[in-house]
Amino acid sequence: MTAIYPYLGLGPTCREAMGFYQTVFGGELSFLKVADTPMASELPKELQDEVMHCELKSPTLRILGTGLQPGSTQQNSEGSSQVSLVLSVKTADETNRYFEALGSGGKVLHPISPTFFAPVFCAVTDKYGVTWSIICEPAE
Numbered sequence: 045m046t047a048i049y050p051y052l053g054l055g056p057t058c059r060e061a062m063g064f065y066q067t068v069f070g071g072e073l074s075f076l077k078v079a080d081t082p083m084a085s086e087l088p089k090e091l092q093d094e095v096m097h098c099e100l101k102s103p104t105l106r107i108l109g110t111g112l113q114p115g116s117t118q119q120n121s122e123g124s125s126q127v128s129l130v131l132s133v134k135t136a137d138e139t140n141r142y143f144e145a146l147g148s149g150g151k152v153l154h155p156i157s158p159t160f161f162a163p164v165f166c167a168v169t170d171k172y173g174v175t176w177s178i179i180c181e182p183a184e
Contacts, residue, residue, distance in 0.1 A: 050127050051108040054172060058095040058111035061172040068145045071102030078112070128175040139164045139180045146176045 054061045059075065066073045078084055079092040095111035133139050143156055149171035156166040164180035 049106045049108050050129055051110070052127055052174060053112070054109050055111060057172050058098065058109055061174075062098050062100055062107070062109055064170075064172070065100055065107060068142065069100065069102060069105055069107075071100050071105070073100050074098060128177065131176055131178045133178060133180050136164050136180055139166060139178050142176070142178050143168060146170045146178075 052061070062073055062075075075095050076097045077092070078087055078094050078096045081096050083096070084092060091112070095109070098109045100107045100109075131142055133142065139156060143166045147168035147170070151169045152166075153169060153175065154165065154167040154177075156164060159165040162179045163182050165178070167175065167177045169175045
C-alpha cells in the first residue's frame with residue numbers, strides 16, 4: 045500500500061513542536077541529531093546538535109520532521125512549516141478535542157461548523173505555524 049507522510053521543516057522549534065504533537069496525538073517520538081549521522085563531518089559545528097530527523101509514530105499516524113531546511117544544510121529561520129495537514133476524525137468530540145489542543149496558542153482560521161463537504165469542519169494554525177484542517181467524516 046502506498047502511503048504519504050508529512051515531513052515538517054520546523055527549524056529551531058523542532059523538538060518543542062514535535063513534543064507538543066506527541067501530547068496531542070500520543071505515540072512514540074524519536075530524534076536523530078546531525079552529530080549522530082554519517083553526514084556530521086560535512087556540516088558546520090554549529091549544526092551538530094540540531095535535529096536532522098525525527099519521527100512521531102502511533103498506530104494511526106506518522107509525522108516526520110527536521111530542524112534543518114529539507115534539502116539543505118541551513119536552518120529554517122522562520123521556525124514554521126510549509127505544510128498543511130488534514131486530520132480526519134470520526135466524531136464531533138474528537139473534532140472538539142483536536143481543535144482545542146492544536147489551536148491552543150495558535151490562530152483559528154475556521155471555527156467548528158458544518159460545511160457542504162462534512163458534518164463538522166474547522167481549521168487552525170498552531171503555535172508553530174502548521175495549519176491543521178479537521179474534518180469529521182460523515183457516517184457511512
